[in-house]
Amino acid sequence: MSVTIHDVAARAGVSVATASRALSGQRGVRQENREKVLAAARDLRYEPNVVAAALRSRTTHTTGMVVPKIANPFFATLVEAVEKELQGGQRSLLLANSHYDPETEQQQVRALLDRRVDAMVLIPCHRERSREVMEAAAARVPVIQLDLRVDGFDGSWVGVDNEAGILRVVRHLVERGCRRLVFVGSEPTDSAAQARLDGYRRSAGESGSDVLLGDFSKEWGQCAAQRLLARAALPDGIVCGNDTIALGVLSALAEAGVRVPEDVRVTGFDDIPYAELAQPPLTTVRQPQDQIAAEAVRVLDARLAGTESAARRIAITPEFVERASG
Template sequence: MGVTIHDVAARAGVSVATASRALSGQRGVRAENREKVLAAARELDYEPNVVAAALRSRTTHTIGMVVPRIGNPFFATLVESVEKQLQGGQRSLLLANSHYEPETEQRQVRALLDRQVDALIMIPCHRERSGEVLAAAAARVPVIQLDLRVDGFAGSWVGVDNEAGVSQVVRHLLGLGANRLVFVGSRPTDSSAQARLDGFRRAAGEGADVLLGDFSKEWGQQAAERLLAQGPLPEGIVCGNDTIALGVLSELARRGVRVPEDVRVTGFDDIPYAELAQPALTTVRQPQEQIAAEAVRGLGAQLAGDEAASRGVAIAPELVVRASG
Protein backbone atom coordinates (compact mmCIF):
# COMPACT_ATOMS: atom_id res chain seq x y z
CA MET A 1 0.00 0.00 0.00
CA GLY A 2 1.30 3.47 -0.91
CA VAL A 3 1.99 6.37 1.39
CA THR A 4 -1.19 8.10 2.58
CA ILE A 5 -1.92 11.51 4.00
CA HIS A 6 -2.24 9.84 7.42
CA ASP A 7 1.43 8.83 7.12
CA VAL A 8 2.41 12.39 6.22
CA ALA A 9 0.43 13.80 9.16
CA ALA A 10 2.03 11.32 11.56
CA ARG A 11 5.54 12.13 10.33
CA ALA A 12 4.88 15.88 10.64
CA GLY A 13 3.22 15.55 14.05
CA VAL A 14 0.00 17.29 12.99
CA SER A 15 -3.60 16.29 12.44
CA VAL A 16 -4.77 14.86 9.11
CA ALA A 17 -6.92 17.96 8.58
CA THR A 18 -3.91 20.25 9.04
CA ALA A 19 -1.83 18.12 6.68
CA SER A 20 -4.59 18.25 4.07
CA ARG A 21 -4.92 22.04 4.31
CA ALA A 22 -1.15 22.51 4.13
CA LEU A 23 -0.78 20.31 1.04
CA SER A 24 -3.67 21.98 -0.78
CA GLY A 25 -2.37 25.49 -0.11
CA GLN A 26 -5.35 26.53 2.00
CA ARG A 27 -5.18 29.24 4.63
CA GLY A 28 -5.34 28.73 8.36
CA VAL A 29 -2.14 26.71 8.71
CA ARG A 30 0.76 28.06 10.74
CA ALA A 31 3.92 28.53 8.73
CA GLU A 32 5.92 26.12 10.91
CA ASN A 33 3.30 23.39 10.51
CA ARG A 34 3.11 23.94 6.76
CA GLU A 35 6.87 23.50 6.52
CA LYS A 36 6.72 20.31 8.60
CA VAL A 37 4.00 18.86 6.37
CA LEU A 38 5.78 19.72 3.14
CA ALA A 39 9.04 18.30 4.45
CA ALA A 40 7.30 15.09 5.53
CA ALA A 41 5.64 14.76 2.12
CA ARG A 42 9.03 15.09 0.41
CA GLU A 43 10.69 12.60 2.74
CA LEU A 44 7.95 10.03 2.22
CA ASP A 45 7.66 10.73 -1.53
CA TYR A 46 3.95 11.31 -1.02
CA GLU A 47 1.83 11.65 -4.18
CA PRO A 48 -1.65 13.03 -3.42
CA ASN A 49 -4.74 11.79 -5.20
CA VAL A 50 -5.36 14.93 -7.24
CA VAL A 51 -8.67 13.76 -8.66
CA ALA A 52 -10.11 12.89 -5.25
CA ALA A 53 -8.89 16.18 -3.81
CA ALA A 54 -10.51 18.08 -6.64
CA LEU A 55 -13.82 16.33 -6.06
CA ARG A 56 -13.72 17.17 -2.37
CA SER A 57 -12.73 20.81 -2.76
CA ARG A 58 -14.45 21.46 -6.10
CA THR A 59 -11.20 22.94 -7.36
CA THR A 60 -8.45 21.52 -9.56
CA HIS A 61 -5.77 24.06 -8.63
CA THR A 62 -5.18 24.58 -12.34
CA ILE A 63 -5.34 27.76 -14.40
CA GLY A 64 -5.89 27.70 -18.14
CA MET A 65 -4.01 30.08 -20.40
CA VAL A 66 -4.55 30.75 -24.11
CA VAL A 67 -1.91 32.62 -26.13
CA PRO A 68 -2.00 33.66 -29.81
CA ARG A 69 1.37 32.13 -30.74
CA ILE A 70 3.72 30.41 -28.32
CA GLY A 71 6.51 30.70 -30.91
CA ASN A 72 6.50 34.47 -30.40
CA PRO A 73 9.36 35.08 -27.92
CA PHE A 74 7.37 37.72 -26.07
CA PHE A 75 4.46 35.37 -25.39
CA ALA A 76 6.83 32.53 -24.48
CA THR A 77 8.59 34.55 -21.79
CA LEU A 78 5.27 35.97 -20.56
CA VAL A 79 3.97 32.41 -20.08
CA GLU A 80 7.10 31.60 -18.05
CA SER A 81 6.49 34.64 -15.86
CA VAL A 82 2.87 33.65 -15.25
CA GLU A 83 3.82 30.06 -14.44
CA LYS A 84 6.42 31.27 -11.95
CA GLN A 85 3.83 33.42 -10.20
CA LEU A 86 1.31 30.57 -10.07
CA GLN A 87 3.81 28.22 -8.47
CA GLY A 88 3.90 30.46 -5.42
CA GLY A 89 0.21 29.73 -4.93
CA GLN A 90 0.65 26.01 -5.67
CA ARG A 91 -1.37 26.21 -8.86
CA SER A 92 -0.52 24.57 -12.18
CA LEU A 93 -0.82 26.04 -15.66
CA LEU A 94 -2.52 24.41 -18.64
CA LEU A 95 -1.41 26.15 -21.85
CA ALA A 96 -3.15 26.34 -25.24
CA ASN A 97 -2.20 28.06 -28.49
CA SER A 98 -4.74 29.84 -30.73
CA HIS A 99 -2.41 30.50 -33.70
CA TYR A 100 -4.13 33.89 -34.11
CA GLU A 101 -7.25 32.04 -35.32
CA PRO A 102 -10.51 32.89 -33.46
CA GLU A 103 -12.05 29.51 -34.35
CA THR A 104 -9.05 27.67 -32.91
CA GLU A 105 -9.18 29.95 -29.89
CA GLN A 106 -12.81 28.97 -29.25
CA ARG A 107 -11.95 25.27 -29.36
CA GLN A 108 -8.99 25.71 -27.03
CA VAL A 109 -10.99 27.70 -24.47
CA ARG A 110 -13.76 25.09 -24.48
CA ALA A 111 -11.20 22.31 -24.04
CA LEU A 112 -9.68 24.07 -21.03
CA LEU A 113 -13.10 24.63 -19.48
CA ASP A 114 -13.90 20.94 -20.03
CA ARG A 115 -10.72 20.17 -18.07
CA GLN A 116 -12.35 22.04 -15.15
CA VAL A 117 -9.74 24.77 -14.83
CA ASP A 118 -10.44 27.07 -11.89
CA ALA A 119 -9.86 30.24 -13.94
CA LEU A 120 -8.65 31.43 -17.31
CA ILE A 121 -5.88 33.79 -18.41
CA MET A 122 -6.54 34.79 -21.99
CA ILE A 123 -4.51 36.74 -24.53
CA PRO A 124 -7.32 37.25 -27.05
CA CYS A 125 -6.15 37.02 -30.64
CA HIS A 126 -8.71 39.42 -32.10
CA ARG A 127 -10.13 42.73 -30.86
CA GLU A 128 -13.68 41.80 -31.89
CA ARG A 129 -13.99 38.13 -32.86
CA SER A 130 -12.60 36.88 -29.53
CA GLY A 131 -15.46 38.55 -27.65
CA GLU A 132 -18.00 35.72 -27.84
CA VAL A 133 -15.80 32.99 -26.39
CA LEU A 134 -14.38 35.38 -23.79
CA ALA A 135 -17.88 36.23 -22.54
CA ALA A 136 -18.87 32.55 -22.50
CA ALA A 137 -15.78 31.66 -20.44
CA ALA A 138 -16.37 34.54 -18.01
CA ALA A 139 -19.85 33.18 -17.33
CA ARG A 140 -18.28 29.96 -16.01
CA VAL A 141 -14.97 30.86 -14.34
CA PRO A 142 -12.97 33.96 -13.37
CA VAL A 143 -11.23 35.36 -16.46
CA ILE A 144 -8.50 37.93 -16.91
CA GLN A 145 -7.22 39.33 -20.20
CA LEU A 146 -3.46 39.64 -20.44
CA ASP A 147 -1.56 41.98 -22.77
CA LEU A 148 -4.32 42.06 -25.43
CA ARG A 149 -8.01 42.77 -24.89
CA VAL A 150 -11.37 42.66 -26.59
CA ASP A 151 -13.09 45.92 -27.50
CA GLY A 152 -15.95 46.72 -25.14
CA PHE A 153 -15.40 43.77 -22.77
CA ALA A 154 -15.84 45.00 -19.22
CA GLY A 155 -13.79 42.29 -17.48
CA SER A 156 -10.29 42.42 -16.01
CA TRP A 157 -7.25 43.26 -18.11
CA VAL A 158 -3.55 43.70 -17.33
CA GLY A 159 -1.00 45.01 -19.81
CA VAL A 160 1.14 48.03 -20.67
CA ASP A 161 0.26 51.47 -21.95
CA ASN A 162 1.18 50.80 -25.58
CA GLU A 163 0.49 54.32 -26.80
CA ALA A 164 2.77 55.79 -24.13
CA GLY A 165 5.53 53.37 -25.09
CA VAL A 166 5.45 54.30 -28.78
CA SER A 167 5.29 57.98 -27.88
CA GLN A 168 8.50 57.58 -25.87
CA VAL A 169 10.23 56.09 -28.92
CA VAL A 170 9.06 58.84 -31.25
CA ARG A 171 10.13 61.60 -28.85
CA HIS A 172 13.52 59.91 -28.45
CA LEU A 173 14.11 59.72 -32.21
CA LEU A 174 12.94 63.29 -32.79
CA GLY A 175 15.32 64.42 -30.07
CA LEU A 176 18.17 62.79 -32.00
CA GLY A 177 17.22 64.72 -35.13
CA ALA A 178 15.43 61.86 -36.90
CA ASN A 179 12.46 63.86 -38.13
CA ARG A 180 11.27 61.70 -41.05
CA LEU A 181 9.87 58.54 -39.48
CA VAL A 182 8.07 55.45 -40.78
CA PHE A 183 6.03 53.05 -38.68
CA VAL A 184 6.28 49.35 -39.61
CA GLY A 185 3.63 47.46 -37.67
CA SER A 186 0.83 44.94 -37.79
CA ARG A 187 -2.64 45.39 -39.18
CA PRO A 188 -4.78 46.41 -36.17
CA THR A 189 -6.68 43.16 -35.65
CA ASP A 190 -5.55 43.00 -32.01
CA SER A 191 -5.60 45.72 -29.38
CA SER A 192 -1.83 46.20 -29.10
CA ALA A 193 -1.43 46.63 -32.87
CA GLN A 194 -4.15 49.29 -32.83
CA ALA A 195 -2.80 51.11 -29.77
CA ARG A 196 0.77 51.21 -31.09
CA LEU A 197 -0.42 52.50 -34.45
CA ASP A 198 -2.53 55.17 -32.72
CA GLY A 199 0.39 56.13 -30.51
CA PHE A 200 2.69 56.58 -33.50
CA ARG A 201 0.20 58.71 -35.41
CA ARG A 202 -0.44 60.96 -32.43
CA ALA A 203 3.25 61.40 -31.67
CA ALA A 204 4.60 61.64 -35.24
CA GLY A 205 1.61 63.28 -36.91
CA GLU A 206 -1.20 61.87 -39.03
CA GLY A 207 0.83 62.41 -42.20
CA ALA A 208 3.69 60.13 -41.13
CA ASP A 209 4.21 57.04 -43.31
CA VAL A 210 2.85 53.69 -42.12
CA LEU A 211 3.42 50.15 -43.42
CA LEU A 212 1.21 47.41 -41.96
CA GLY A 213 1.57 43.63 -42.18
CA ASP A 214 1.86 41.27 -39.21
CA PHE A 215 4.04 40.76 -36.14
CA SER A 216 6.69 38.63 -37.87
CA LYS A 217 10.34 38.80 -38.85
CA GLU A 218 9.35 38.01 -42.44
CA TRP A 219 7.13 41.10 -42.58
CA GLY A 220 9.98 43.19 -41.21
CA GLN A 221 12.21 41.97 -44.03
CA GLN A 222 9.54 42.67 -46.66
CA ALA A 223 8.91 46.15 -45.25
CA ALA A 224 12.62 46.97 -45.37
CA GLU A 225 12.73 45.81 -49.01
CA ARG A 226 9.77 48.06 -49.80
CA LEU A 227 11.36 51.07 -48.12
CA LEU A 228 14.62 50.53 -50.01
CA ALA A 229 12.73 50.26 -53.30
CA GLN A 230 10.81 53.48 -52.68
CA GLY A 231 13.90 55.65 -52.63
CA PRO A 232 15.76 57.49 -49.86
CA LEU A 233 15.30 55.77 -46.52
CA PRO A 234 13.56 57.57 -43.66
CA GLU A 235 15.69 58.78 -40.79
CA GLY A 236 13.99 56.41 -38.36
CA ILE A 237 11.98 53.17 -38.60
CA VAL A 238 9.66 52.62 -35.63
CA CYS A 239 8.66 48.95 -35.51
CA GLY A 240 5.51 47.59 -33.89
CA ASN A 241 7.42 44.87 -32.07
CA ASP A 242 10.93 43.47 -31.72
CA THR A 243 10.32 40.59 -34.12
CA ILE A 244 9.49 43.01 -36.93
CA ALA A 245 12.55 45.09 -35.99
CA LEU A 246 14.82 42.04 -36.18
CA GLY A 247 13.53 41.39 -39.69
CA VAL A 248 14.17 45.02 -40.67
CA LEU A 249 17.70 44.90 -39.24
CA SER A 250 18.55 41.65 -41.05
CA GLU A 251 17.40 42.96 -44.44
CA LEU A 252 19.16 46.30 -43.99
CA ALA A 253 22.38 44.47 -43.06
CA ARG A 254 22.03 42.21 -46.11
CA ARG A 255 21.72 45.28 -48.33
CA GLY A 256 24.68 47.05 -46.76
CA VAL A 257 22.68 49.74 -44.95
CA ARG A 258 24.33 50.94 -41.73
CA VAL A 259 22.30 51.23 -38.52
CA PRO A 260 22.16 53.76 -36.91
CA GLU A 261 24.39 55.81 -39.25
CA ASP A 262 22.06 55.57 -42.28
CA VAL A 263 18.78 54.94 -40.47
CA ARG A 264 17.73 54.39 -36.86
CA VAL A 265 15.58 51.34 -35.99
CA THR A 266 13.51 50.71 -32.84
CA GLY A 267 11.31 47.88 -31.57
CA PHE A 268 8.78 47.16 -28.85
CA ASP A 269 8.66 44.42 -26.13
CA ASP A 270 12.38 43.88 -25.28
CA ILE A 271 12.40 40.16 -26.02
CA PRO A 272 15.59 38.27 -25.06
CA TYR A 273 16.97 38.56 -28.61
CA ALA A 274 16.74 42.37 -28.68
CA GLU A 275 19.99 42.92 -26.80
CA LEU A 276 21.74 40.29 -28.96
CA ALA A 277 20.80 41.92 -32.28
CA GLN A 278 23.47 43.57 -34.43
CA PRO A 279 23.39 46.37 -33.53
CA ALA A 280 21.67 45.93 -30.17
CA LEU A 281 18.05 47.03 -30.49
CA THR A 282 16.62 50.17 -28.94
CA THR A 283 13.17 49.14 -27.78
CA VAL A 284 10.32 49.54 -25.30
CA ARG A 285 10.48 47.09 -22.40
CA GLN A 286 7.32 45.48 -21.12
CA PRO A 287 7.90 44.56 -17.43
CA GLN A 288 6.72 40.98 -17.78
CA GLU A 289 7.28 39.91 -14.19
CA GLN A 290 5.21 42.85 -12.96
CA ILE A 291 2.49 42.18 -15.54
CA ALA A 292 2.31 38.49 -14.59
CA ALA A 293 2.29 39.24 -10.85
CA GLU A 294 -0.56 41.74 -11.23
CA ALA A 295 -2.56 39.31 -13.38
CA VAL A 296 -2.17 36.40 -10.95
CA ARG A 297 -2.96 38.68 -8.01
CA GLY A 298 -6.14 39.86 -9.71
CA LEU A 299 -7.13 36.32 -10.61
CA GLY A 300 -6.58 35.21 -7.03
CA ALA A 301 -8.84 38.01 -5.81
CA GLN A 302 -11.56 36.90 -8.20
CA LEU A 303 -11.22 33.29 -7.06
CA ALA A 304 -11.58 34.50 -3.47
CA GLY A 305 -14.89 36.15 -4.39
CA ASP A 306 -13.74 39.77 -4.53
CA GLU A 307 -16.29 41.40 -6.83
CA ALA A 308 -14.20 44.57 -7.03
CA ALA A 309 -11.28 42.65 -8.58
CA SER A 310 -12.48 43.22 -12.16
CA ARG A 311 -10.58 46.23 -13.44
CA GLY A 312 -8.06 47.37 -16.00
CA VAL A 313 -4.41 47.81 -15.07
CA ALA A 314 -2.09 49.60 -17.52
CA ILE A 315 1.54 49.35 -16.44
CA ALA A 316 4.04 51.96 -17.65
CA PRO A 317 6.59 50.59 -20.14
CA GLU A 318 10.26 51.62 -20.20
CA LEU A 319 12.33 52.92 -23.10
CA VAL A 320 15.61 50.99 -23.39
CA VAL A 321 18.16 52.85 -25.51
CA ARG A 322 20.77 50.72 -27.25
CA ALA A 323 22.92 51.06 -30.37
CA SER A 324 20.28 50.79 -33.13
CA GLY A 325 18.53 54.03 -32.25
Protein backbone atom coordinates in the same frame (compact mmCIF):
# COMPACT_ATOMS: atom_id res chain seq x y z
CA MET B 1 -1.67 -1.89 -1.89
CA SER B 2 -1.45 1.92 -2.03
CA VAL B 3 -1.08 4.00 1.10
CA THR B 4 -4.19 6.01 2.04
CA ILE B 5 -4.69 9.05 4.19
CA HIS B 6 -6.15 6.71 6.84
CA ASP B 7 -2.74 5.01 7.05
CA VAL B 8 -1.02 8.38 7.43
CA ALA B 9 -3.44 9.44 10.18
CA ALA B 10 -2.95 6.18 12.06
CA ARG B 11 0.85 6.44 11.80
CA ALA B 12 0.76 10.03 13.08
CA GLY B 13 -1.77 9.29 15.83
CA VAL B 14 -4.27 11.90 14.67
CA SER B 15 -7.71 11.92 13.10
CA VAL B 16 -8.19 11.62 9.35
CA ALA B 17 -9.60 15.17 9.29
CA THR B 18 -6.49 16.54 11.01
CA ALA B 19 -4.22 14.64 8.61
CA SER B 20 -6.14 16.01 5.63
CA ARG B 21 -5.92 19.61 6.88
CA ALA B 22 -2.21 19.24 7.64
CA LEU B 23 -1.38 17.83 4.19
CA SER B 24 -3.37 20.51 2.38
CA GLY B 25 -1.71 23.32 4.36
CA GLN B 26 -4.93 24.49 5.99
CA ARG B 27 -5.00 26.38 9.27
CA GLY B 28 -6.31 25.02 12.55
CA VAL B 29 -3.69 22.27 12.95
CA ARG B 30 -1.24 22.39 15.85
CA GLN B 31 2.36 22.58 14.69
CA GLU B 32 3.22 19.39 16.61
CA ASN B 33 0.48 17.45 14.82
CA ARG B 34 1.36 18.97 11.44
CA GLU B 35 4.95 17.78 11.80
CA LYS B 36 3.81 14.29 12.80
CA VAL B 37 1.53 14.06 9.76
CA LEU B 38 4.19 15.28 7.34
CA ALA B 39 6.73 12.85 8.81
CA ALA B 40 4.27 9.97 8.54
CA ALA B 41 3.50 10.86 4.91
CA ARG B 42 7.22 10.87 4.09
CA ASP B 43 7.85 7.57 5.88
CA LEU B 44 4.93 5.86 4.14
CA ARG B 45 5.67 7.54 0.78
CA TYR B 46 2.10 8.75 0.66
CA GLU B 47 0.93 10.26 -2.65
CA PRO B 48 -2.36 12.15 -2.33
CA ASN B 49 -5.19 11.55 -4.77
CA VAL B 50 -5.21 14.90 -6.55
CA VAL B 51 -8.47 14.23 -8.39
CA ALA B 52 -10.32 13.26 -5.23
CA ALA B 53 -8.93 16.29 -3.40
CA ALA B 54 -10.08 18.54 -6.21
CA LEU B 55 -13.59 17.11 -6.09
CA ARG B 56 -13.78 17.65 -2.33
CA SER B 57 -12.43 21.19 -2.39
CA ARG B 58 -13.97 22.14 -5.74
CA THR B 59 -10.61 23.52 -6.82
CA THR B 60 -7.84 22.03 -8.96
CA HIS B 61 -5.17 24.61 -8.08
CA THR B 62 -4.60 25.08 -11.81
CA THR B 63 -4.88 28.13 -14.05
CA GLY B 64 -5.39 27.89 -17.79
CA MET B 65 -3.57 30.19 -20.19
CA VAL B 66 -4.05 30.64 -23.95
CA VAL B 67 -1.56 32.64 -26.02
CA PRO B 68 -1.65 33.54 -29.73
CA LYS B 69 1.78 32.09 -30.58
CA ILE B 70 4.13 30.50 -28.07
CA ALA B 71 6.98 30.72 -30.62
CA ASN B 72 6.83 34.52 -30.25
CA PRO B 73 9.68 35.32 -27.80
CA PHE B 74 7.60 37.97 -26.06
CA PHE B 75 4.73 35.59 -25.32
CA ALA B 76 7.11 32.82 -24.27
CA THR B 77 8.78 35.09 -21.71
CA LEU B 78 5.41 36.32 -20.46
CA VAL B 79 4.22 32.74 -19.95
CA GLU B 80 7.31 32.02 -17.84
CA ALA B 81 6.59 35.10 -15.72
CA VAL B 82 2.98 34.05 -15.12
CA GLU B 83 4.01 30.48 -14.30
CA LYS B 84 6.56 31.76 -11.77
CA GLU B 85 3.91 33.86 -10.04
CA LEU B 86 1.49 30.94 -9.87
CA GLN B 87 4.13 28.58 -8.49
CA GLY B 88 4.60 30.97 -5.60
CA GLY B 89 1.02 30.17 -4.63
CA GLN B 90 1.43 26.43 -5.14
CA ARG B 91 -0.59 26.43 -8.36
CA SER B 92 0.05 24.92 -11.78
CA LEU B 93 -0.30 26.39 -15.27
CA LEU B 94 -1.97 24.63 -18.20
CA LEU B 95 -0.88 26.27 -21.45
CA ALA B 96 -2.49 26.27 -24.90
CA ASN B 97 -1.72 27.98 -28.21
CA SER B 98 -4.35 29.61 -30.46
CA HIS B 99 -2.06 30.17 -33.47
CA TYR B 100 -3.81 33.53 -34.02
CA ASP B 101 -6.96 31.62 -35.04
CA PRO B 102 -10.19 32.51 -33.16
CA GLU B 103 -11.71 29.06 -33.84
CA THR B 104 -8.63 27.29 -32.44
CA GLU B 105 -8.69 29.72 -29.53
CA GLN B 106 -12.28 28.76 -28.78
CA GLN B 107 -11.43 25.04 -28.84
CA GLN B 108 -8.46 25.53 -26.53
CA VAL B 109 -10.45 27.56 -24.02
CA ARG B 110 -13.19 24.92 -23.93
CA ALA B 111 -10.61 22.17 -23.42
CA LEU B 112 -9.08 24.01 -20.47
CA LEU B 113 -12.48 24.66 -18.92
CA ASP B 114 -13.31 20.96 -19.28
CA ARG B 115 -10.17 20.27 -17.23
CA ARG B 116 -11.78 22.34 -14.47
CA VAL B 117 -9.17 25.08 -14.24
CA ASP B 118 -9.88 27.53 -11.42
CA ALA B 119 -9.20 30.63 -13.51
CA MET B 120 -7.95 31.70 -16.93
CA VAL B 121 -5.30 34.06 -18.26
CA LEU B 122 -6.10 34.87 -21.88
CA ILE B 123 -4.12 36.77 -24.50
CA PRO B 124 -6.94 37.13 -27.06
CA CYS B 125 -5.78 36.71 -30.65
CA HIS B 126 -8.36 39.06 -32.19
CA ARG B 127 -9.75 42.30 -30.83
CA GLU B 128 -13.26 41.55 -32.14
CA ARG B 129 -13.63 37.84 -32.94
CA SER B 130 -12.33 36.70 -29.54
CA ARG B 131 -15.18 38.35 -27.67
CA GLU B 132 -17.56 35.37 -27.71
CA VAL B 133 -15.07 32.96 -26.16
CA MET B 134 -13.98 35.55 -23.58
CA GLU B 135 -17.56 35.99 -22.42
CA ALA B 136 -18.16 32.23 -22.32
CA ALA B 137 -15.04 31.67 -20.21
CA ALA B 138 -15.84 34.56 -17.87
CA ALA B 139 -19.28 33.06 -17.20
CA ARG B 140 -17.60 30.00 -15.65
CA VAL B 141 -14.34 31.11 -14.00
CA PRO B 142 -12.45 34.32 -13.20
CA VAL B 143 -10.75 35.56 -16.36
CA ILE B 144 -8.12 38.19 -16.99
CA GLN B 145 -6.91 39.53 -20.33
CA LEU B 146 -3.15 39.87 -20.51
CA ASP B 147 -1.28 42.21 -22.89
CA LEU B 148 -4.09 42.19 -25.50
CA ARG B 149 -7.77 42.89 -24.94
CA VAL B 150 -11.11 42.48 -26.69
CA ASP B 151 -13.26 45.38 -27.83
CA GLY B 152 -16.51 45.63 -25.89
CA PHE B 153 -15.62 42.99 -23.30
CA ASP B 154 -16.14 44.35 -19.80
CA GLY B 155 -13.48 42.27 -18.11
CA SER B 156 -10.20 42.80 -16.31
CA TRP B 157 -7.04 43.53 -18.29
CA VAL B 158 -3.37 44.06 -17.46
CA GLY B 159 -0.85 45.31 -20.00
CA VAL B 160 1.22 48.33 -20.96
CA ASP B 161 0.34 51.75 -22.27
CA ASN B 162 1.27 51.07 -25.89
CA GLU B 163 0.56 54.59 -27.09
CA ALA B 164 2.84 56.07 -24.44
CA GLY B 165 5.62 53.73 -25.55
CA ILE B 166 5.33 54.75 -29.20
CA LEU B 167 5.15 58.42 -28.22
CA ARG B 168 8.45 58.07 -26.38
CA VAL B 169 10.08 56.40 -29.40
CA VAL B 170 8.91 59.09 -31.84
CA ARG B 171 10.03 61.86 -29.50
CA HIS B 172 13.46 60.25 -29.24
CA LEU B 173 13.88 60.00 -33.02
CA VAL B 174 12.77 63.58 -33.56
CA GLU B 175 15.26 64.74 -30.92
CA ARG B 176 17.95 62.87 -32.87
CA GLY B 177 17.10 64.87 -35.98
CA CYS B 178 14.79 62.46 -37.82
CA ARG B 179 12.28 64.23 -40.06
CA ARG B 180 11.16 61.48 -42.46
CA LEU B 181 9.62 58.78 -40.31
CA VAL B 182 7.81 55.61 -41.35
CA PHE B 183 5.89 53.14 -39.21
CA VAL B 184 6.23 49.42 -40.00
CA GLY B 185 3.64 47.53 -38.01
CA SER B 186 0.90 44.91 -38.07
CA GLU B 187 -2.62 45.11 -39.41
CA PRO B 188 -4.67 46.16 -36.35
CA THR B 189 -6.41 42.83 -35.75
CA ASP B 190 -5.31 42.85 -32.09
CA SER B 191 -5.45 45.65 -29.55
CA ALA B 192 -1.68 46.21 -29.30
CA ALA B 193 -1.32 46.59 -33.07
CA GLN B 194 -4.18 49.12 -33.07
CA ALA B 195 -2.86 51.07 -30.09
CA ARG B 196 0.68 51.29 -31.48
CA LEU B 197 -0.62 52.42 -34.86
CA ASP B 198 -2.85 55.03 -33.20
CA GLY B 199 0.04 56.18 -31.03
CA TYR B 200 2.28 56.62 -34.04
CA ARG B 201 -0.28 58.60 -36.02
CA ARG B 202 -0.95 60.90 -33.08
CA SER B 203 2.70 61.48 -32.18
CA ALA B 204 4.17 61.71 -35.68
CA GLY B 205 1.85 64.53 -36.73
CA GLU B 206 1.87 65.35 -40.45
CA SER B 207 4.31 62.54 -41.25
CA GLY B 208 2.12 59.99 -39.47
CA SER B 209 0.50 58.88 -42.74
CA ASP B 210 3.62 56.99 -43.88
CA VAL B 211 2.64 53.54 -42.68
CA LEU B 212 3.34 49.98 -43.85
CA LEU B 213 1.21 47.23 -42.28
CA GLY B 214 1.63 43.46 -42.39
CA ASP B 215 2.03 41.21 -39.33
CA PHE B 216 4.28 40.85 -36.29
CA SER B 217 6.95 38.75 -38.02
CA LYS B 218 10.59 39.03 -39.03
CA GLU B 219 9.59 38.10 -42.59
CA TRP B 220 7.25 41.09 -42.78
CA GLY B 221 10.01 43.33 -41.46
CA GLN B 222 12.33 42.16 -44.24
CA CYS B 223 9.61 42.65 -46.87
CA ALA B 224 8.76 46.15 -45.60
CA ALA B 225 12.44 47.15 -45.60
CA GLN B 226 12.77 45.99 -49.21
CA ARG B 227 9.81 48.20 -50.15
CA LEU B 228 11.48 51.15 -48.46
CA LEU B 229 14.76 50.41 -50.24
CA ALA B 230 12.91 50.55 -53.57
CA ARG B 231 11.86 54.15 -52.92
CA ALA B 232 13.74 57.10 -54.31
CA ALA B 233 14.84 58.09 -50.80
CA LEU B 234 15.01 56.16 -47.55
CA PRO B 235 13.30 57.50 -44.43
CA ASP B 236 15.71 58.61 -41.71
CA GLY B 237 13.74 56.85 -38.97
CA ILE B 238 11.83 53.54 -38.97
CA VAL B 239 9.44 52.92 -36.05
CA CYS B 240 8.67 49.20 -35.88
CA GLY B 241 5.55 47.79 -34.24
CA ASN B 242 7.55 45.16 -32.37
CA ASP B 243 11.09 43.84 -32.03
CA THR B 244 10.53 40.90 -34.37
CA ILE B 245 9.61 43.26 -37.21
CA ALA B 246 12.63 45.41 -36.33
CA LEU B 247 14.97 42.40 -36.55
CA GLY B 248 13.69 41.74 -40.07
CA VAL B 249 14.18 45.38 -41.01
CA LEU B 250 17.75 45.38 -39.67
CA SER B 251 18.52 42.20 -41.59
CA ALA B 252 17.32 43.57 -44.92
CA LEU B 253 19.07 46.93 -44.43
CA ALA B 254 22.35 45.19 -43.58
CA GLU B 255 22.10 43.03 -46.68
CA ALA B 256 21.60 46.16 -48.80
CA GLY B 257 24.61 47.88 -47.21
CA VAL B 258 22.55 50.52 -45.41
CA ARG B 259 24.20 51.69 -42.18
CA VAL B 260 22.20 51.81 -38.95
CA PRO B 261 22.00 54.34 -37.32
CA GLU B 262 24.17 56.50 -39.65
CA ASP B 263 21.84 56.24 -42.68
CA VAL B 264 18.60 55.37 -40.91
CA ARG B 265 17.57 54.86 -37.28
CA VAL B 266 15.48 51.81 -36.35
CA THR B 267 13.44 51.15 -33.20
CA GLY B 268 11.37 48.23 -31.90
CA PHE B 269 8.88 47.48 -29.14
CA ASP B 270 8.81 44.76 -26.40
CA ASP B 271 12.55 44.27 -25.64
CA ILE B 272 12.58 40.54 -26.37
CA PRO B 273 15.77 38.65 -25.40
CA TYR B 274 17.16 38.95 -28.95
CA ALA B 275 16.88 42.75 -29.06
CA GLU B 276 20.15 43.36 -27.23
CA LEU B 277 21.91 40.79 -29.45
CA ALA B 278 20.88 42.44 -32.72
CA GLN B 279 23.46 44.13 -34.93
CA PRO B 280 23.44 46.90 -33.97
CA PRO B 281 21.70 46.37 -30.58
CA LEU B 282 18.09 47.47 -30.87
CA THR B 283 16.66 50.63 -29.36
CA THR B 284 13.23 49.59 -28.13
CA VAL B 285 10.46 49.84 -25.53
CA ARG B 286 10.61 47.35 -22.68
CA GLN B 287 7.45 45.76 -21.36
CA PRO B 288 7.94 44.91 -17.64
CA GLN B 289 6.74 41.33 -17.97
CA ASP B 290 7.36 40.33 -14.35
CA GLN B 291 5.27 43.26 -13.17
CA ILE B 292 2.53 42.52 -15.71
CA ALA B 293 2.38 38.89 -14.59
CA ALA B 294 2.36 39.82 -10.89
CA GLU B 295 -0.51 42.27 -11.36
CA ALA B 296 -2.52 39.75 -13.38
CA VAL B 297 -2.14 36.98 -10.80
CA ARG B 298 -2.97 39.44 -8.00
CA VAL B 299 -6.23 40.39 -9.73
CA LEU B 300 -7.11 36.72 -10.25
CA ASP B 301 -6.32 35.94 -6.61
CA ALA B 302 -8.67 38.68 -5.48
CA ARG B 303 -11.42 37.33 -7.73
CA LEU B 304 -10.91 33.77 -6.49
CA ALA B 305 -10.95 34.92 -2.87
CA GLY B 306 -14.13 36.92 -3.46
CA THR B 307 -12.56 40.16 -2.25
CA GLU B 308 -12.86 41.95 -5.58
CA SER B 309 -15.55 41.61 -8.22
CA ALA B 310 -15.30 44.80 -10.31
CA ALA B 311 -13.34 44.67 -13.56
CA ARG B 312 -9.86 46.19 -13.34
CA ARG B 313 -7.89 47.80 -16.18
CA ILE B 314 -4.23 48.25 -15.34
CA ALA B 315 -2.01 49.98 -17.91
CA ILE B 316 1.65 49.94 -16.90
CA THR B 317 4.01 52.54 -18.34
CA PRO B 318 6.68 50.80 -20.44
CA GLU B 319 10.38 51.69 -20.26
CA PHE B 320 12.33 53.24 -23.14
CA VAL B 321 15.63 51.44 -23.77
CA GLU B 322 18.17 53.30 -25.88
CA ARG B 323 20.75 51.22 -27.72
CA ALA B 324 22.85 51.69 -30.85
CA SER B 325 20.20 51.23 -33.58
CA GLY B 326 18.28 54.37 -32.73
